[in-house]
Amino acid sequence: MYRQIVILTGAGISAESGLRTFRDQDGLWEEHHIEDVATPEGYERDPELVERFYNSRWQQLHNGQIEPNKAHLALAKLEQEFEGDILLVTQNIDDLHERAGSKRMLHMHGELSKGRCPRSRQTFILREPFGVDNCCTCCIPAQRLRPHVVWFGEMPIGMDRIHDALDHCDLFIAIGTSGTVYPAAGFVDSAEHHGAHTVEVNIMPPERHSQFQLHLQGKASEVLPRLVDAILAGDGLTPALAYEN
Numbered sequence: 332m333y334r335q336i337v338i339l340t341g342a343g344i345s346a347e348s349g350l351r352t353f354r355d356q357d358g359l360w361e362e363h364h365i366e367d368v369a370t371p372e373g374y375e376r377d378p379e380l381v382e383r384f385y386n387s388r389w390q391q392l393h394n395g396q397i398e399p400n401k402a403h404l405a406l407a408k409l410e411q412e413f414e415g416d417i418l419l420v421t422q423n424i425d426d427l428h429e430r431a432g433s434k435r436m437l438h439m440h441g442e443l444s445k446g447r448c449p450r451s452r453q454t455f456i457l458r459e460p461f462g463v464d465n466c467c468t469c470c471i472p473a474q475r476l477r478p479h480v481v482w483f484g485e486m487p488i489g490m491d492r493i494h495d496a497l498d499h500c501d502l503f504i505a506i507g508t509s510g511t512v513y514p515a516a517g518f519v520d521s522a523e524h525h526g527a528h529t530v531e532v533n534i535m536p537p538e539r540h541s542q543f544q545l546h547l548q549g550k551a552s553e554v555l556p557r558l559v560d561a562i563l564a565g566d567g568l569t570p571a572l573a574y575e576n
Contacts, residue, residue, distance in 0.1 A: 332565045333528075334415040337493075337500040338406065339518055341422045343507020343534060344551045347400045348427055350391065369482045378475075382461035385478045389443055389460060392425050399431035402506065402551035405559045407432035412563055418496045420489075422508060422515060424480055439487040439515075446476030454479050487514060497521040502562070505543070506532045507551050519543055530568060532558065547573040 367373045368384040391397065399407075410417050410433055419436035421428055424443040428436055441447075445454045448467035455476060459465060466473035481487050497503065503522035508515065519529050519542045531543035532554050545568055547554050557572045 333502045333562060335496070335500040336409075336413065336415065336417045336502045336504070336562075337496045337518075337522065337527075338417070338419045339422070339503070339505045339508060339515060340406075340419070340428070341506065341508020341515075344400075344402050345423050345425050345427055346507070347402060347550060347552050348397055350397060350425060350427075365483060369480075370484055371482055372484075374477060374482070378477075381478070385443065385480065386460040388424075389457065392443060397425075397427070399427045400552045402555040403427050403431035403433070405555040409559045409562065410435055416496075418493075418500075420493055420496075437489045437492060439481070439489055439493065441478070441480040441488060443478070443480065445479035447479040448474050449477050450474050490514065493518070494521065497527075498525050500525070500527050502530070503527045504530045504532065504558075506555065508533075509535075509538075528568070530558070545570065549573045 363384060367377070368381050374381045406419060406428065410419065417435055419428060419433050420439055421436060422440050424438065424441050426442065426444050442454075444457050446457045446461065446465060447454050448469055451467070451469045453467065453469045455467060457465070457476070461476065461478065463475060465476050467476055497518055498521065500522055503519060505519065523529050523542060523544070528545070529543045530545045530547065531537060531541065532547045532549075532551055534548065534550055536548055537543065537546040547558065547570065554573050558568070561568055561572055
């Protein structure tokens with residue numbers, strides 16, 4: 332029976348809810364160069380372009396058509412019924428985990444539904460799209476809010492807490508993420524170094540150099556309900572969990 336679980340989720344779990352992933356096969360972020368819309372320098376150079384990019388994502392997330400899927404709901408169930416400690420770390424900036432009911436979680440790349448004061452770094456719930464009138468209430472004069480998103484060249488959020496959890500967990504699960512970009516790429520190594528069982532859930536086959544002990548190939552919405560039931564029942568985790576019995 333596991334006692335401490337760390338879960339990492341990536342774009343794959345949100346894609347099943349209809350959210351478009353940022354990065355296209357040609358390396359562009361929805362027809363934009365990464366350096367233009369996902370770096371501090373790009374924001375300083377053209378804040379209106381960056382705001383339009385994130386406003387489009389914000390509007391898609393709040394259009395009433397995007398909902399948590401069975402994978403999000405399964406992870407919320409695991410948190411609610413698991414008797415040990417659990418930390419859900421997501422690379423996603425949407426709020427679908429929260430909508431599903433997850434509470435013990437950390438957004439390492441920030442949150443699309445929040446803006447951040449560039450001076451105090453205080454965050455605010457974003458109730459309308461970014462613009463010159465969307466300002467903080469913590470400064471005089473009020474500062475124009477920037478997206479509360481970790482851009483390239485910036486440090487992910489909560490790394491000390493994440494590494495502490497990885498040092499003490501006995502099960503690490505990565506879902507819907509390639510896990511090939513650091514620092515997330517080092518999570519499996521850290522967990523395994525401290526004796527944890529490591530499991531990868533991905534619709535794609537495993538990389539040849541994958542460090543995970545178990546790979547479950549399939550849609551997260553199909554695999555996770557079975558995986559969660561097995562964890563809660565104290566059953567062994569096997570490749571058969573990827574398929575209907």
